[in-house]
Amino acid sequence: MTKNKMANNKDIIDILSKITRIDSSGITYDTLIFEELGIDSLMAIEILARVEKQFDILIEESLMIDISTVGDFVQTIEEKINMGN
């Protein structure tokens, strides 16, 4: 199994928690990315860098623009990973 196939939802939420410094217990699928986690287009870049590095994938930079919840983000990243990028 390749490195990127081993990812799960928890890994992605852990990244969000690490970058936002918000405890992962406070992050659910319904949490709003911008309004509640404070992730704007600048913090999103740091998150994408970590996701790319950890899961060995590449993500379009504009991906975060239309994402509103953590659930949307997790789903999009999982799709990327499952597609083998």
Add this chain to the structure above:
Amino acid sequence: MSEKKIQHICLISPKRTIWSRTDQIKKTLEERSKLLKAWHSPSLSILTIIGLTPSNIKVTYIDEDLEEIDFHVKYDIVGISAMTQQVNRGYEIANSFRLKGIYVVMGGIHASVLPDEALEYVDTVIVGEAENLWPQFIEDFKNNIEKRIYKKLEGTFVDLTKSPVPGYDFLRNKNYFKDPKFFYNMIPVQVSRGCPHNCEFCLVTKCYGSKFRKKTIDQVKVEINKIKECCPGKIIMFADDNLFIDRKYAKELLTILKELRIRWVAQSDISIGEHDDLLKLAYESGGLFLLIGFESINPENLKTINKNSWKYRQLANYSANIERIQKNGIIVFGSFMFGLDNDDNNVFNDVVEFMNNNNITGQLTISTPLPGSVLIERLKLENRLIEKEPFWDKCTFFDALYRPKKMTVDELEKGFIWAYKEIFNEKSFTKRAQYLKSMYKKIQ
């Protein structure tokens, strides 16, 4: 005479014009807002006033960007804090309450520089820093001896080590955070006041003095812990004009921030780029971006922007310092002004090229003659203001208010729109993001 009872005070931040009042500029800014979402934070002036108000007085805080004012409530006092672009609305609000017999007091930067104007609309004006003046006003009001103007003694400034914790507790009562249109995504903290540079366009030195005054590190820690308790997860926005003037203090502060597990943003000058140790600590402590006022990349503009040409002397190091800051994981959010006296039609392309070459994002603004500034006085002497004062609601930083020397107003507005579109589009965003991602991957 018996003491008057104060039961209920309403503190109001009047509605702002978020974007420009010029149709074409407004349209461009709104179209691009997806790539640069506006940051919203509560008024630190009002939170400070709440912190200074005795706890037995009920306080209502209305941010008119987020909620309507109910003019039927019978408050004992209405307090209004307004920046210049909000002040006309502030005067309307004052008028409505005074017609109902309610006492109105105004503070904030505009009323502080033009107290006589404000006194035409309100009962009392608080000039300058409120820490010592607001409690005095409250006492005087209770005793029916309130004055028209409260101001500090000439040459004295507030001792920030004695400042109370702003009323962050109050934010618990508000449920702005899930409104998709407006919410507070950043909470302001101010650790210092004062700036030595005295730039022509700016009021900071005039209002806060040139001496750098600061709170103790313990005070800051208490304030941030209070925010974490009341508004968990919010980004801390240091409202200081330059968080890193005192390097030793900054280092102590960043060391504490590292323990507090927050993300923060701040303003700085570009010379922070010469201090790798501070930058490393800034990233480790949760620093996200630094707003840096480059203002211009034209040497002639920078020579005259402040008396000691401090900004001009930094120009040669702009690119190297930007690179060092971003390599340490802190995004540079540059601030640039168009319409300065040496700006001609080339300025738009020059700034866009500079931002693209250095992979920075930022804010583009139009040079704005704020009342009380040295700039507005000079422009009046040169007969260059487009409109007669007051044009306060147009002081948005996105509207041309005076005739530039080396281009027409039309060229300034069109050039501004062009530059804005060049910086805020998906292609530029992608290029900057790819660069920053590569920086982050090296340090994560």
